[in-house]
Amino acid sequence: MLSFKTPAVYQASKCFVTYGIMGHLDPKQPPSKGKPWATLASQDFVHSVDLIVPAEAHDAVQEAIAKRPAPEFRRIVLSLREVLGGEFFTEYVKKGDIMMLSQGRIGIDNVYCLKNGVLTMFLDKEAYESAGLVGKPHGVKGKRGLKPRWVVEFDLKGDSMIHGKKGFDRLVYASKNALGAPVTWLFCNTSKTTLNPDPVQQYSTTSQNPTPQISADIDAIQPSFQSAIASIASGDKDDLETYSTEIYEWLSLIRLESPRVHAGDQIDPFLSRYQVPEGGTRAKVCKISWHGFISPSWCRQVLIDVVAAVPSKTWFSFSTTTFSKGIAGEVSECAFLRAPGPSNEYLMWEVKTHE
Amino acid sequence: METRGRKDQSLAAALLARAHEPDEANRIFTEKIQQRPLFLRPSSPPPSNERAARRRAAEKKKEQRKKALKPKPLSATQRRKLGLYDVPRKDQKYALFEPLHNLWLGYIREILGSELYTGGEAAAAKLASADFHGAEVEIVRSGCVSRVGIKGIVIKDSKFAFEVVTRKNQLKLVPKEGTVFRLQVPGPPKGGDVPQELESAEADRPQSFVFDIHGEQFQHRSADRANKKFRAHFSKIL
Numbered sequence: 001m002l003s004f005k006t007p008a009v010y011q012a013s014k015c016f017v018t019y020g021i022m023g024h025l026d027p028k029q030p031p032s033k034g035k036p037w038a039t040l041a042s043q044d045f046v047h048s049v050d051l052i053v054p055a056e057a058h059d060a061v062q063e064a065i066a067k068r069p070a071p072e073f074r075r076i077v078l079s080l081r082e083v084l085g086g087e088f089f090t091e092y093v094k095k096g097d098i099m100m101l102s103q104g105r106i107g108i109d110n111v112y113c114l115k116n117g118v119l120t121m122f123l124d125k126e127a128y129e130s131a132g133l134v135g136k137p138h139g140v141k142g143k144r145g146l147k148p149r150w151v152v153e154f155d156l157k158g159d160s161m162i163h164g165k166k167g168f169d170r171l172v173y174a175s176k177n178a179l180g181a182p183v184t185w186l187f188c189n190t191s192k193t194t195l196n197p198d199p200v201q202q203y204s205t206t207s208q209n210p211t212p213q214i215s216a217d218i219d220a221i222q223p224s225f226q227s228a229i230a231s232i233a234s235g236d237k238d239d240l241e242t243y244s245t246e247i248y249e250w251l252s253l254i255r256l257e258s259p260r261v262h263a264g265d266q267i268d269p270f271l272s273r274y275q276v277p278e279g280g281t282r283a284k285v286c287k288i289s290w291h292g293f294i295s296p297s298w299c300r301q302v303l304i305d306v307v308a309a310v311p312s313k314t315w316f317s318f319s320t321t322t323f324s325k326g327i328a329g330e331v332s333e334c335a336f337l338r339a340p341g342p343s344n345e346y347l348m349w350e351v352k353t354h355e
Numbered sequence: 356m357e358t359r360g361r362k363d364q365s366l367a368a369a370l371l372a373r374a375h376e377p378d379e380a381n382r383i384f385t386e387k388i389q390q391r392p393l394f395l396r397p398s399s400p401p402p403s404n405e406r407a408a409r410r411r412a413a414e415k416k417k418e419q420r421k422k423a424l425k426p427k428p429l430s431a432t433q434r435r436k437l438g439l440y441d442v443p444r445k446d447q448k449y450a451l452f453e454p455l456h457n458l459w460l461g462y463i464r465e466i467l468g469s470e471l472y473t474g475g476e477a478a479a480a481k482l483a484s485a486d487f488h489g490a491e492v493e494i495v496r497s498g499c500v501s502r503v504g505i506k507g508i509v510i511k512d513s514k515f516a517f518e519v520v521t522r523k524n525q526l527k528l529v530p531k532e533g534t535v536f537r538l539q540v541p542g543p544p545k546g547g548d549v550p551q552e553l554e555s556a557e558a559d560r561p562q563s564f565v566f567d568i569h570g571e572q573f574q575h576r577s578a579d580r581a582n583k584k585f586r587a588h589f590s591k592i593l
Contacts, residue, residue, distance in 0.1 A: 132503025
């Protein structure tokens, strides 16, 4: 009765706001259930992470971050056949813990992604028909028309996925014939162990480490989170909407390093009518950001570290943005703000695209 | 009823009066409308005399005999019952059809001649009317994905399907609809009949002549295809 139909036409992305109280964090047992943690874990490939803290907590946060650098990611060029054969397959795909994403836009090009051992291929009609693998229809139901698209999924960590078995051999046949072209991938080894004769090295690689970029000492006018949170806590729905929108807008402007939130900003109201919400005080804010091919489990760990490091009387904001699926620019995002104060209240904004 | 009848009659009389002289109108009105005969029984066929009946019977017999003499193709039920097109299990062997395949390769090389090395429109036209029994086909693309990857020698080329024997001695019936078949014809073996002028170009001779058949456009019996002119059509499925 309550099942929602898949949208027949394009729908804009939606933002879900949650107000809650975080429980006590035990660093030895990182939480995986519950609102901020489950949402962070459910994202697939994270593109950028932003952390906004007031200047007082800057040093504490720096220490926490330095202890946990982001795992290195590489850009490699190899074909699907090489992914499924040889050392790469046995070491990384079967035993290891990696994630890979191939170049392209999901509704337009043929995109392959590998996460948690599951290879997902988004194919157009010609590639699907030539590959000979069974898949499911992909795309909005009414819009498939003459050029339907397909998704094919294979669990490569399964027992039946070894050379010689029929199902796997069909996949190998497809990778030799229809899907044989070499593709540029983003590769990230999320497990802690590194292999010594690294099978990835032989493919032309450019390796990068997402180093945190810090823009410290942004002299900004900061709204008072306490009053906002207090009115939200009183339980009024309209208040939740207005205050959460205001705070999210302010946080986004800080992430964009916009001059509108700086102290002493004089702009002609004809050009911009933005005003920092009432009761704003002048404060120094610090923004730390990472860009790259990042795994959501690392994001979760960083959030746990930051929660532990930052004293409870200061606020901080943490947000992760994923790679876009389909339309460029339409990304899903999870933004988190922990309010200042002894009770661990938080606000979480979850932007989801319609897919 | 009575008044309506009289009103209608006066209408009929009025219409007749417009078209005919008054005497004529009156006569027609009385004879053909008022005194119109009402048939109680449908008109029966004219009573037959024996001569006509005999003539009709003789004609019918002649027609039936003519029809029986005309050869008709077997219906599907008749075919299945007779089992004419069944290949017995012991004969479903790939090795059995390999000599046929070699014969077919020779036949194709003979048809194409030098176009085996150049390809092009002329080769395509010749291939369109060629016979494909004994060809080794591989299904390269299909709307039904489970057919992709089937490879074997054609033993029957019917109007809508190819019957194929695979290397694992399995008989597969592959519909032509929405399917693309790939055939490869390697060049003639060394020491065979290679034309003089092409021996010099041995180094850059390609390995084999590969061509695709789009089953959608190929749904004709092999016998009918001999005189068919193929025109390029827009394919909705591609």
